[in-house]
Amino acid sequence: MPNISGRIKSLRKSRHVTQKELGAYLGVSQNAVFNWESGKTEPSAETIEKIAAFFKVNPAYLMGWTVSDEKTEDIICNSVKDDAETQAPEESAAITAYFDGEGYTDKELKQIERFAHYIKSLRDKNTE
Numbered sequence: 001m002p003n004i005s006g007r008i009k010s011l012r013k014s015r016h017v018t019q020k021e022l023g024a025y026l027g028v029s030q031n032a033v034f035n036w037e038s039g040k041t042e043p044s045a046e047t048i049e050k051i052a053a054f055f056k057v058n059p060a061y062l063m064g065w066t067v068s069d070e071k072t073e074d075i076i077c078n079s080v081k082d083d084a085e086t087q088a089p090e091e092s093a094a095i096t097a098y099f100d101g102e103g104y105t106d107k108e109l110k111q112i113e114r115f116a117h118y119i120k121s122l123r124d125k126n127t128e
Contacts, residue, residue: 004048007062009037011055026050 012022012033019033026033026047035041043051052059 003039003064004042004062005037005039007064008033008043008051011057011062012037015055022051022054025054 012019018030019037020030023030023033028047032041032043036043048059048062052062055062
């Protein structure tokens with residue numbers, strides 16, 4: 001199972017970022033980044049959050065707890081998207097009407113629709 005040291009190094013290299021550049025962004029030395037990547041030390045929880053934000057990944061991915069580097073928001077949107085594909089056409093029309101359908105692409109309208117369903121599902125869970 002991949003660990004944080006391997007994930008940091010892999011993300012850094014795949015994005016063509018040097019240890020020095022990552023360290024400068026995080027406010028730590030290049031040596032600190034080297035130590036994380038070699039497994040000698042681990043970043044603090046706060047630093048893990050900063051690293052995740054820098055690489056636009058989920059902190060759980062950095063920790064090796066998930067196999068996907070998708071951000072949580074992307075995971076939620078994809079889940080809502082899957083649910084939205086099975087919905088009634090009138091619900092889609094309602095969202096389009098609400099936003100007048102102007103200035104939004106079909107893809108954006110679909111995302112809005114998915115998010116609306118996600119919010120509704122949260123509300124339904126909270127009323128149970």
